[in-house]
Amino acid sequence: MQQIKYLLNDSDIPRQWYNILPDLPAGMLPPLHPATKQPVGPDDLAPLFPMGLIEQEVSPQRWIDIPPEVLDILVRWRPSPLIRAVALEKALGTPAKIFYKYEGVSPAGSHKPNTSIPQVYYNKKEGVKRIATETGAGQWGSALSLACNFFGVEAKVYMVKISYQQKPYRRVMMETWGGSVTPSPSNETNAGRKILAENPNSTGSLGIAISEAVEDAASRADTKYALGSVLNHVLLHQTIIGLEAKKQMKIAGVDPDVVIGCCGGGSNFYGLSAPFIQDKINGAKVDIVGCEPASCPTLTRGHFHYDFGDSVGMTPLLPMHTLGHTFMPPSIHAGGLRYHGMAPIVSEVLRQKLMRAEAFNQIECFQAALTFARCEGIIPAPESSHAIRGAINEALKAKEEGKEKNILFLLSGHGHFDMSAYEAFLANNLGDFELPQGEIDRAWNAIKDFPEAKEF
Amino acid sequence: MQQIKYLLNDSDIPRQWYNILPDLPAGMLPPLHPATKQPVGPDDLAPLFPMGLIEQEVSPQRWIDIPPEVLDILVRWRPSPLIRAVALEKALGTPAKIFYKYEGVSPAGSHKPNTSIPQVYYNKKEGVKRIATETGAGQWGSALSLACNFFGVEAKVYMVKISYQQKPYRRVMMETWGGSVTPSPSNETNAGRKILAENPNSTGSLGIAISEAVEDAASRADTKYALGSVLNHVLLHQTIIGLEAKKQMKIAGVDPDVVIGCCGGGSNFYGLSAPFIQDKINGAKVDIVGCEPASCPTLTRGHFHYDFGDSVGMTPLLPMHTLGHTFMPPSIHAGGLRYHGMAPIVSEVLRQKLMRAEAFNQIECFQAALTFARCEGIIPAPESSHAIRGAINEALKAKEEGKEKNILFLLSGHGHFDMSAYEAFLANNLGDFELPQGEIDRAWNAIKDFPEAKEF
Numbered sequence: 068m069q070q071i072k073y074l075l076n077d078s079d080i081p082r083q084w085y086n087i088l089p090d091l092p093a094g095m096l097p098p099l100h101p102a103t104k105q106p107v108g109p110d111d112l113a114p115l116f117p118m119g120l121i122e123q124e125v126s127p128q129r130w131i132d133i134p135p136e137v138l139d140i141l142v143r144w145r146p147s148p149l150i151r152a153v154a155l156e157k158a159l160g161t162p163a164k165i166f167y168k169y170e171g172v173s174p175a176g177s178h179k180p181n182t183s184i185p186q187v188y189y190n191k192k193e194g195v196k197r198i199a200t201e202t203g204a205g206q207w208g209s210a211l212s213l214a215c216n217f218f219g220v221e222a223k224v225y226m227v228k229i230s231y232q233q234k235p236y237r238r239v240m241m242e243t244w245g246g247s248v249t250p251s252p253s254n255e256t257n258a259g260r261k262i263l264a265e266n267p268n269s270t271g272s273l274g275i276a277i278s279e280a281v282e283d284a285a286s287r288a289d290t291k292y293a294l295g296s297v298l299n300h301v302l303l304h305q306t307i308i309g310l311e312a313k314k315q316m317k318i319a320g321v322d323p324d325v326v327i328g329c330c331g332g333g334s335n336f337y338g339l340s341a342p343f344i345q346d347k348i349n350g351a352k353v354d355i356v357g358c359e360p361a362s363c364p365t366l367t368r369g370h371f372h373y374d375f376g377d378s379v380g381m382t383p384l385l386p387m388h389t390l391g392h393t394f395m396p397p398s399i400h401a402g403g404l405r406y407h408g409m410a411p412i413v414s415e416v417l418r419q420k421l422m423r424a425e426a427f428n429q430i431e432c433f434q435a436a437l438t439f440a441r442c443e444g445i446i447p448a449p450e451s452s453h454a455i456r457g458a459i460n461e462a463l464k465a466k467e468e469g470k471e472k473n474i475l476f477l478l479s480g481h482g483h484f485d486m487s488a489y490e491a492f493l494a495n496n497l498g499d500f501e502l503p504q505g506e507i508d509r510a511w512n513a514i515k516d517f518p519e520a521k522e523f
Numbered sequence: 524m525q526q527i528k529y530l531l532n533d534s535d536i537p538r539q540w541y542n543i544l545p546d547l548p549a550g551m552l553p554p555l556h557p558a559t560k561q562p563v564g565p566d567d568l569a570p571l572f573p574m575g576l577i578e579q580e581v582s583p584q585r586w587i588d589i590p591p592e593v594l595d596i597l598v599r600w601r602p603s604p605l606i607r608a609v610a611l612e613k614a615l616g617t618p619a620k621i622f623y624k625y626e627g628v629s630p631a632g633s634h635k636p637n638t639s640i641p642q643v644y645y646n647k648k649e650g651v652k653r654i655a656t657e658t659g660a661g662q663w664g665s666a667l668s669l670a671c672n673f674f675g676v677e678a679k680v681y682m683v684k685i686s687y688q689q690k691p692y693r694r695v696m697m698e699t700w701g702g703s704v705t706p707s708p709s710n711e712t713n714a715g716r717k718i719l720a721e722n723p724n725s726t727g728s729l730g731i732a733i734s735e736a737v738e739d740a741a742s743r744a745d746t747k748y749a750l751g752s753v754l755n756h757v758l759l760h761q762t763i764i765g766l767e768a769k770k771q772m773k774i775a776g777v778d779p780d781v782v783i784g785c786c787g788g789g790s791n792f793y794g795l796s797a798p799f800i801q802d803k804i805n806g807a808k809v810d811i812v813g814c815e816p817a818s819c820p821t822l823t824r825g826h827f828h829y830d831f832g833d834s835v836g837m838t839p840l841l842p843m844h845t846l847g848h849t850f851m852p853p854s855i856h857a858g859g860l861r862y863h864g865m866a867p868i869v870s871e872v873l874r875q876k877l878m879r880a881e882a883f884n885q886i887e888c889f890q891a892a893l894t895f896a897r898c899e900g901i902i903p904a905p906e907s908s909h910a911i912r913g914a915i916n917e918a919l920k921a922k923e924e925g926k927e928k929n930i931l932f933l934l935s936g937h938g939h940f941d942m943s944a945y946e947a948f949l950a951n952n953l954g955d956f957e958l959p960q961g962e963i964d965r966a967w968n969a970i971k972d973f974p975e976a977k978e979f
């Protein structure tokens with residue numbers, strides 16, 4: 068019997084996160100205050116985030132200790148397994164070895180709890196009683212509800228109304244963990260009331276939900292805000308994935324030639340690849356590939372520029388790859404990848420040529436997901452299917468070239484709450500979306516007078 | 524950091540199943556042909572099952588090799604984790620240690636693939652091209668579709684029509700793995716057509732679906748039938764759970780004082796407890812507890828008697844604890860526990876006083892499930908909540924008595940496809956069911972003239 072799973076014991080869980088900031092060859096640009104265009108300081112962020120997280124946002128330390136209270140919870144399902152996809156390799160007839168790190172073993176079903184647990188921990192430590200956030204498809208809201216439940220903090224989730232109506236089971240999952248879920252736009256905030264006054268039938272958007280959550284947090288002394296991706300501290304927390312994967316690949320006795328993840332806000336892709344990017348900075352030959360939807364091609368068709376992190380324009384200006392905050396991506400099923408921007412760290416990694424990016428259409432991703440499900444058993448989240456598409460393409464290239472190659476990708480979550488997407492795919496009711504250059508140009512024109520992202 | 528997970532490596536996976544038949548002190552009674560009332564022979568079963576499984580059904584060997592082709596697949600997610608429920612212990616304030624073996628890590632989300640994989644393997648080996656089965660809530664149909672997919676065998680699943688309509692995502696899961704799902708009653712069998720002629724609006728029942736699947740298999744040379752519980756070979760395959768758990772408890776350095784599982788057909792309960800029952804036969808002191816729904820109290824209010832395995836009366840007569848095959852359990856959410864009978868092996872284990880049984884109401888089980896989800900994170904399947912209720916009760920008893928006690932229970936699956944049940948529970952829309960003695964008496968009267976289950 069062939070060994071296909073590479074497990075670590077509880078005692079092998081990483082004790083520190085890896086912070087790339089001190090290692091990035093060309094450094095990083097600061098976020099800017101939208102009014103003053105000056106770098107944002109800790110005080111600007113204090114109404115929304117606890118100081119423990121703000122410090123991590125700008126820390127110059129390469130290694131940051133993971134608090135024991137956080138490890139005590141993560142260890143209930145971490146280290147997550149690294150699995151060799153032997154059946155997929157065989158089906159593809161490739162000489163490549165394909166490994167995947169599987170984050171669907173968390174109770175919420177994705178990598179998101181890796182950051183929701185420490186985020187709530189630091190909030191709790193500073194006396195925060197309540198955390199407000201937004202959720203679209205529901206992955207992040209679930210992860211935050213789970214974490215709040217563990218630490219006895221109240222979770223308030225503004226869920227995009229159309230998702231609230233169409234994905235009741237994600238809502239119930241949050242409520243099972245004690246989270247309070249409100250369809251957005253709601254009557255509970257000025258932002259929500261304004262939208263409803265204009266359009267009582269609004270089904271909401273992530274931009275509106277962010278506005279409501281931020282307003283909620285900013286207007287209540289007992290409440291902070293939490294974000295599930297994009298920010299430096301969020302990406303930091305996800306590095307536990309890659310640190311585990313490195314140990315596991317070592318046990319498997321192979322160095323990855325290619326490391327692949329899907330890119331929405333960038334946190335899962337970065338979580339897996341960060342330690343391998345560090346290797347690359349230090350001279351290793353490793354191909355780092357971010358896979359994004361062709362219908363929201365932030366890395367492949369966006370600009371590196373200052374832009375708002377949200378759709379409404381309430382956040383600091385972030386230096387990032389962006390399509391423009393007014394860009395409205397088509398309604399693909401990979402809801403977690405429908406983001407106009409990209410984490411500033413990932414954007415810098417691309418700009419500094421430490422990674423490359425590929426864009427895939429929806430149907431070719433679901434074809435890859437189906438192949439994976441039938442070979443390996445696990446039904447992937449639609450987001451993760453982009454990484455699978457990337458990995459399969461690499462494996463087929465290796466076959467063409469007759470090259471042995473070691474491919475590592477991140478399966479960021481399972482698709483148990485996305486079966487309606489599979490239903491549509493199996494019934495041939497799934498579409499690809501032509502993204503006209505005109506729409507890309509329109510959204511870019513709306514921000515091109517924002518500060519340029521050049522040396523400050 | 525406390526160790527809470529006890530993992531085994533791929534190479535530690537059990538290589539043999541444990542067969543209790545040669546160890547049962549008072550032996551076992553044979554199934555009877557309903558017409559002749561004589562013991563059923565291999566030839567009677569051959570139209571429905573491959574010989575490899577029929578041999579296992581009556582094997583006198585204590586240890587039966589697991590084929591390498593089966594291990595190669597099971598090892599993708601097995602050995603499954605054994606986890607100490609430290610947060611639950613703390614919440615209960617109990618001196619007891621609570622361990623759970625978690626079967627939700629399989630792609631289908633439950634223990635069912637432990638038997639669907641070998642069942643399809645033995646069918647494939649004997650040239651079977653197609654397997655027909657029934658499914659109610661969908662757990663078994665999912666597991667069979669998964670296994671058929673791996674071995675390239677066609678899966679035909681008759682799914683109770685009301686479930687087909689209310690649980691579309693379970694259906695999509697089966698289809699994702701290539702299974703063909705037909706709402707039952709259907710126009711594809713005589714049994715289905717007969718029901719539809721009488722009642723075109725019939726929403727089906729498990730009994731009808733079994734009839735359709737058995738007729739399908741019996742009438743086609745290329746097709747066999749597969750059952751997800753009850754039969755000896757099914758229970759045999761599930762012993763891999765307990766064999767792993769024994770190794771893991773040894774690593775944890777504790778012997779269980781109590782071993783607990785939920786009981787529907789009996790296979791998951793038996794899978795965990797079999798090796799501990801063997802210990803008990805050999806003199807060990809261990810309390811083995813089966814937990815069943817009070818609304819379908821086969822072990823606690825049924826009789827040990829010969830009865831049909833299905834509701835319609837097509838199977839051999841099985842010697843088992845039964846409420847009578849015409850008993851119609853109320854519509855509790857734990858669909859997998861709504862079975863009028865109990866596996867003959869488990870029934871014998873109870874009759875020979877090697878285990879005891881407890882019955883719980885639906886609401887107290889969901890309360891236990893919610894407590895578990897909020898402490899440990901994982902959202903349990905409604906079926907598994909009965910084992911959790913049993914474990915929590917034992918832990919509270921240990922607290923009252925001030926006793927350190929080691930409790931082991933089986934978390935047979937996750938509840939990702941049962942969130943509507945949690946929705947009802949959280950909204951206080953879940954009911955308990957009074958089961959009138961009159962209904963129990965009626966169903967018992969209908970079978971009491973069947974052969975008595977005494978020495979043959």
